[in-house]
Amino acid sequence: MVAGRRKYLNIELTIPQFFISIAPQKRKFAIMGRGAGKTTIMGKHMRDLVLAMPRASFALVGATYTQLLSRTLPSAIEGLEMFGFYQDVDYVIGRCGKRHGFAMPFQPPQQWNNVMHFANGSIFQLVSLDNPNSGRGLNSYAEVGDEGLTLDPDKLYNNVKTTNRAQKKEFANCPLLGSEFYVSSMPISRKGMWILEMEAKAKKYPDEYLFIMASALSNPYLQKDWFKRMKEQAPSQLMYDTEILNIRPNGVKDGFYANLNxxxxxxxxxxxxxxxxxxxxxxxxxxxxxxxxxxxxxxxxxxxxxxxxxxxxxxxxxxxxxxxxxxxxxxxxxxxxxxxxxxxxxxxxxxxxxxxxxxxxxxxxxxxxxxxxxxxxxxxxxxxxxxxxxxxxxxxxxxxxxxxxxxxxxxxxxxxxxxxxxxxxxxxxxxxxxxxxxxxxxxxxxxxxxxxxxxxxxxxxxxxxxxxxxxxxxxxxxxxxxxxxxxxxxxxxxxxxxxxxxxx
The missing domain is CATH 3.30.420.280 (Nucleotidyltransferase; domain 5)
Structure with a gap:
């Protein structure tokens, strides 16, 4: 294993991705349809955190550990590779990289089975919201979440946001210190509506919050016939509208299960x-x-x-x-x-x-x-x-x-x-x-x-x-x-x- 020897790729960002990347707000919430590039922008943001704060600890959040393993982690690996960070070269997963010459984080975890360890000593700890102890003891410098619609806002506050408090003198001027970054597809159920409420926060506190929505139409790098195929293969127009075009679904006024909460x-x-x-x-x-x-x-x-x-x-x-x-x-x-x-x-x-x-x-x-x-x-x-x-x-x-x-x-x-x-x-x-x-x-x-x-x-x-x-x-x-x-x-x-x- 040779840490730090990476190949830089020529990645062209879409307009929404570029805007998210350069936006100065510390709290960013992006609702993006399939094909809009969630994996790309999340990979870039994770890379930016690693480069900006060596030896720092970050929280990578998921609703369940199953989701983290099956969806979030594969997306993170793919996104990082787009920006020249390769698994088992620039970082290892589920184990400490010290024997490969990796620097150690300021606060090494007691267990490494749910940790991504980078060569410069920074780490991402996988935090599962279905376990109240998952983020306990973590002092994080920033937080990142995939599929925000699946996250419970109360558990997110208790398990993650309260841990996003660490600081070091050398990071005092780092714009990413204490940052929050969440990407998501369009929520359909009531549980996921919390992330859409961030739009109101962004309007009220525009210097602190960024809320952005982007459909797959924002990505000029998709195959020419992709939209035609997706529309033909979609199980329904609703699915195509929400998953691809990122259109908010209409709510139900008179529900049969009226007392469901x-x-x-x-x-x-x-x-x-x-x-x-x-x-x-x-x-x-x-x-x-x-x-x-x-x-x-x-x-x-x-x-x-x-x-x-x-x-x-x-x-x-x-x-x-x-x-x-x-x-x-x-x-x-x-x-x-x-x-x-x-x-x-x-x-x-x-x-x-x-x-x-x-x-x-x-x-x-x-x-x-x-x-x-x-x-x-x-x-x-x-x-x-x-x-x-x-x-x-x-x-x-x-x-x-x-x-x-x-x-x-x-x-x-x-x-x-x-x-x-x-x-x-x-x-x-x-x-x-x-x-x-x-x-x-x-x-x-x-x-x-x-x-x-x-x-x-x-x-x-x-x-x-x-x-x-x-x-x-x-x-x-x-x-x-x-x-x-x-x-x-x-x-x-x-x-x-x-x-x-x-x-x-």
């Missing part, structure tokens, strides 16, 4: 100690053993929605705390031409392969009781046969008739409101259910002949990704309804205090 109902649950002990230079196959919210000795609920778009949500009742809790642990789906079998064999069964108590309750739409074409089996029988062949004990709980939308609306929103002691509180693992969350937040309510109905038109809307239509929400509804509706309709419940559901 990200700060109350979403949670994170990763075995961060197991993940951070993993060799950062290798990849691992994710499974439920990294999810701390799963009781591996209790049954699981598998709830299905059928069609050209097949999906399943995984839930589990938890009664170990002061209140009864129903958790949505994970959601999965396959699109045409993949079939229900593929969903089970390629995703669901492998993910829960280490679950100790392989007992599951099956829920889903009443159409699952219909026989398959040219077969004597129903969809639920097909599911049972496949799961049984993989050592699961299967109990089909799905009913042959469907509840009304009004019944589901009142029950689920009462659960979300957490005002009825007879009912469970609902919690959703946000990192295992990103598409389900978008679908829940975008599901609209409308007035129907029998009261409130869920607007299902999204399932026929070709401009919308079907994972963001109402398919997953239907799979979300069924186990909650069938488990708890009897409790809800008892005389002692809030159902009767509200006068029940008026049908027709």
């Amino acid at each position: 990200p700060k109350v109902h979403y949670y994170e649950a990763y075995n961060t100690s197991a993940q951070e002990g993993f060799d950062i230079r290798t990849l691992y196959k994710h499974s439920s053993i990294y999810d701390t919210d799963v009781d591996e000795n209790a049954p699981l609920d598998f709830s299905f929605d059928f069609g050209v778009f097949n999906s399943v949500t995984v839930g589990q009742e938890n009664n170990t705390g002061k209140v009864l809790e129903y958790r949505k642990l994970k959601s999965m789906f396959v699109k045409n031409p993949k079939l229900l079998d593929d969903l089970l064999i390629e995703q669901l069964i492998p993910y829960y392969r280490f679950h100790k108590h392989k007992v599951c309750y099956i829920y889903g739409g009443h159409d699952g009781h219909n026989k398959l074409p040219n077969s004597s089996r129903t969809l639920f029988q097909q599911i049972k046969d496949i799961l049984t062949a993989h050592d699961w004990t299967v109990i089909v709980m799905a009913k042959t008739s469907a509840p009304t939308h009004a019944e589901k609306y009142l029950l689920i929103n009462t659960c979300l409101k957490e005002s009825d002691p007879n009912l469970p509180i609902i919690r959703i693992n946000e990192h295992n259910n990103p598409d389900l969350i978008i679908a829940l937040e975008r599901a609209e309510a409308k007035e129907g002949t029998n009261g409130i109905e869920k607007n299902k038109s999204s399932e026929r809307n070709q401009s919308l990704p079907q994972e963001h239509a109402t398919h997953l929400t239907d799979a979300f509804d069924m186990p909650i309804f069938h488990r708890y509706n009897d409790r809800f309709t008892r005389k002692s419940s809030s159902f009767h205090q509200l006068g029940g559901i008026q049908l027709g």
Whole structure:
């Protein structure tokens, strides 16, 4: 290994990239579409930090350690290489470079497994917001974050911003000292809207904050037919508009899940100690053993929605705390031409392969009781046969008739409101259910002949990704309804205090 012998490349920045690079503000927030060059500008900024503050420590932030390993770190490696910094030459990952002649940072970490160590002694420590201790003890000179829409602003403040306080006499005049740098694609869910709020900060404090938005149209170096191909291959116009053109999606006014609150109902649950002990230079196959919210000795609920778009949500009742809790642990789906079998064999069964108590309750739409074409089996029988062949004990709980939308609306929103002691509180693992969350937040309510109905038109809307239509929400509804509706309709419940559901 020969540190510091690097090849400088001739990188031409786009106008937004150049503007971000030379802007004097210390707090920079860039919302950039795919192809707009997030990787390039992040790599340049990381290089600038390393060159400006030798031996300094910086925070490289991600929502989860999984995200840091699978997305942020590969982007950082690629971006740094664009500017002549090469892995295992100019820096090492997951280990100390002292034996290669690297200088040491002012404050060497006790563990190096989550550290990028550069030849001049500066380091980037990977800080995962799903672990409250991830950034503890770090005195950073600057912070960098990728995919800002996935970051929780409260955790970002506690885990990262409060550590961005270090200073040295030799860096007193460095414009990057104490800087914040966050890039992101356009947020769709409510959780990511915090980064769009930085626009107001930039308008109020223009000397301190920079907020910039750029679509892929700002990048003249893309292939000539790239936009045409992306538009043709995009699963929907909405996806093309948000991911490529960086257009803010319209919000939903009358939501079917009116009481859904990200700060109350979403949670994170990763075995961060197991993940951070993993060799950062290798990849691992994710499974439920990294999810701390799963009781591996209790049954699981598998709830299905059928069609050209097949999906399943995984839930589990938890009664170990002061209140009864129903958790949505994970959601999965396959699109045409993949079939229900593929969903089970390629995703669901492998993910829960280490679950100790392989007992599951099956829920889903009443159409699952219909026989398959040219077969004597129903969809639920097909599911049972496949799961049984993989050592699961299967109990089909799905009913042959469907509840009304009004019944589901009142029950689920009462659960979300957490005002009825007879009912469970609902919690959703946000990192295992990103598409389900978008679908829940975008599901609209409308007035129907029998009261409130869920607007299902999204399932026929070709401009919308079907994972963001109402398919997953239907799979979300069924186990909650069938488990708890009897409790809800008892005389002692809030159902009767509200006068029940008026049908027709």
